[in-house]
Amino acid sequence: MSNGGIQYQIARLSIAEKLIALNVLVFLLDGLSTALMGHSLSTWFQLPKDFLEFIGQPWSLVTYSFFHAGFTHIFWNMIMLYFAGRIFLNLFDAKKFINVYFLGVIVGGLVFLLSYNIFPTLLNTNTALIGASAGVTAVLIFVCTYIPNQEVRVFFFNIKLWYVGAFFVLMDLIQIPYGGNIGGRLAHLGGAFLGYIYARQLFMGNDIGSGFTKLWDGITNLFKPKEKKRAPLRTVYKRNTTADGKTDYDKQAKQRKIDGILDKISKSGYESLSKEEKDFLFKAGKED
Structure with missing residues (x-):
């Protein structure tokens, strides 16, 4: 396939599908790096639990979401992102999707950081946070809150969206007391909280992500080529120099x-x- 054909196929993807493709690409590159050099790329991009380490790599508050611990981890995250993203993008545009997804990632990361520094002895099983779960959960809970009575097909049954959202939130809450990935579970809940609040505020006419949209637009405009100014059209008039x-x-x-x-x-x-x-x-x- 030619470069033009590839670019056309990429352009046809929704923002959710582009995120899925990017996550898969990073997962493959990380696996290749580990196999060839014995060192994971995630070291420089994962979200550390210690505040001082985080200050040294502040970008990790976003970049941690592009790395995953294994095939099962990325598989279920991307499956959920695909289906939740399809529902979301039937309601809103790509910019609002980016708002909810990445604000969910950021809030989930902040909850992880705060939890480890407030309860260091309780949450001593994780060393760093990776995975798109907080962003995925934010998108899922957003649609479950915005259209709670919308029915979706799950295996052989139709169930309301709010049941789906409640199930995933309860699963995280139930598993926290039993240890194992407690920081990750709390990050999921941070994303869920963001998705819920965003949808509720949108009902009342408040877009809490409008500031994030302006920031994102400002960043993307830096990389856009500047358009050359066209010379204004000149009307040519002839002086009347003869009476003929x-x-x-x-x-x-x-x-x-x-x-x-x-x-x-x-x-x-x-x-x-x-x-x-x-x-x-x-x-x-x-x-x-």
Whole structure:
């Protein structure tokens, strides 16, 4: 497939599918790095539990979400992101999806950090946080809150979305007392909280992610090529230097032709002109 064909296929993907593709790509590169060098790339991108370590790599508050502990971890996260993303994007645009997803990632990461520094002895099983679960949970709980009575097919049954959301939240709450990935469970709940609050506020007409949208737009605009300013179109007027009627008439006819060409440019662009029209306009400009 040509580069143009690949770019076209990528452009057709939804924002959720692009995130899934990016997560899978990072997972493969991380696995390749571990196999060839015996060292995981996640070391520089995972979210550490210690505040001082975090200050040394603040980007990890977002980048931790692109790394996963194994195939099962990424598989279920991406499956949930795909289905929750499809429902979400039937309601809202890609910008709002990015808001909910990444704000869920950030809030989940902050909950993880705070939990480890407030309860260090309780949460001593994790050393760092990785995985997209907080962002995925934020998207899932958002749609479950926004359209709670919407029914979805689960195996052979139709169940309401809010049942699905309640199930995943309860699973995290139930498993916290039994240890094992407690920090990760709390991060999920942080994402769930963000998704719930975002949806409830949106019901009341408040988009709590509008500031994040402006920040994101500002970042993306830095990488966009600047458009070259087009030179303004110049209307060419001829001075009436003779009283001769025929000469006057010829000059007026010439001006009308110039005006007609300029009007054509304004409507269809310069490339719409014939070679004759381009030459005529060029010569008229030179004569002025």
